[in-house]
Amino acid sequence: MIAITAVLRAQKGSEVVLRQALLDVVAYVRADEPGTVSYFVSEDLNDPCVFTTYERYVDEAAAERHNASEAVARFFEIAKPILDGSATVVTGREIADKS
Numbered sequence: 348m349i350a351i352t353a354v355l356r357a358q359k360g361s362e363v364v365l366r367q368a369l370l371d372v373v374a375y376v377r378a379d380e381p382g383t384v385s386y387f388v389s390e391d392l393n394d395p396c397v398f399t400t401y402e403r404y405v406d407e408a409a410a411e412r413h414n415a416s417e418a419v420a421r422f423f424e425i426a427k428p429i430l431d432g433s434a435t436v437v438t439g440r441e442i443a444d445k446s
Contacts, residue, residue: 348384348441349410351402353434361429362396368425369398375418382409396431403441410438 357365369388376386384403391397404410413419 348444349404349407349438350441351400351404351410351436351438353400353402353436355398355400355426355434356394356431357396357398358429358431359396362390364429365396365398365426366390368422369400372418372422375416376413379418380409380413380416382406383413 355365373386373388376383380386382405384405385401386403387401389399389401391399402410402413404413
């Protein structure tokens with residue numbers, strides 16, 4: 348299982364736009380990505396500008412298909428101008444879970 352975690356910070360006042368862009372990706376994933384096992388998005392309890400995604404894919408090919416999708420390209424068209432700094436992204440091979 349491949350897991351990707353990303354932490355993104357919206358510029359103050361842009362959090363609603365970033366939230367919706369992330370939710371649009373989730374809708375795409377639900378409808379069009381059978382190789383995506385799960386895709387979580389959370390908003391920080393103390394800072395509504397900070398979002399975290401946790402993504403699980405059956406294999407590296409599924410993660411690559413997701414990252415090359417039109418939905419991800421659209422997301423970054425929207426997100427890049429409103430991000431406060433760079434996204435922090437960690438990709439790993441899952442070694443344990445609690446299902």
